[in-house]
Amino acid sequence: MDAPILCKPLLSFMPPASSSPDICFVHRLDSEISETEDHDLRLLLLTAFPYETVLLTRRYIREVPAHRWLVLAPSGELIAHTAAHDKLISVGGQPLRIGGIAEVCVAHHFRGQGLVGKMLTHAHAWMQREGIPFSMLFGQLKVYTSSGYTIIPNPILANNSLIYHWNPFKGKPMIHPIASLPWPQGPVDLRGPTF
Secondary structure, eight states, X not given: OOOOOOOOOBTTBOOOTTSOTTSEEEEEEGGGOOHHHHHHHHHHHHHHOTTOGGGGTOSXXXXXXXXXXXXXXXXXXXXXXXXXXXEEEXXXXXXXXXXXXXXXXXXXGGTTSSHHHHHHHHHHHHHHHHTOOEEEEEEOHHHHGGGTOEEOOSOEEXXXXXXXXXXTTOOEEEEEESSSXXXXXXXXXXSSOOO
């Protein structure tokens, strides 16, 4: 039996003032996810991404993310999740460290409460502490502009075919600057699959 999750501030970072005190944001290394958390996470991910049948047997779609943010209701129910990959990509032939945001989802009955933005605030704060200059994701502009994401025009190179085949969310490559740096020009080589 897994130990219950104790809600506490994430690495001394408190949720935004607008967060409900009853909602708990928990930062976990993927390697520390318990068996119960794994089960609950796969159920939540399958609800959000039902066409990704790989989630029946594992808690990631393409690559294991190093970091996860779990959001728990007062009942302990897992109601939202986001993952972050600490990645070294290249842009215009130059190496660039990014936080690759992936597998963002919110349980249906908790949508519309700003949980995506609040999770991203936590993830961005972690990236800032780690010295990661940009957050990158593939998503819908209408969901992520309020968190500071903008579409990038760079061509994207990846070793999977997600970009070229059916994608029900029509995810666009977007970035959010964490540091005060301009986004570089040139092709983006993810040096691996999309996330």
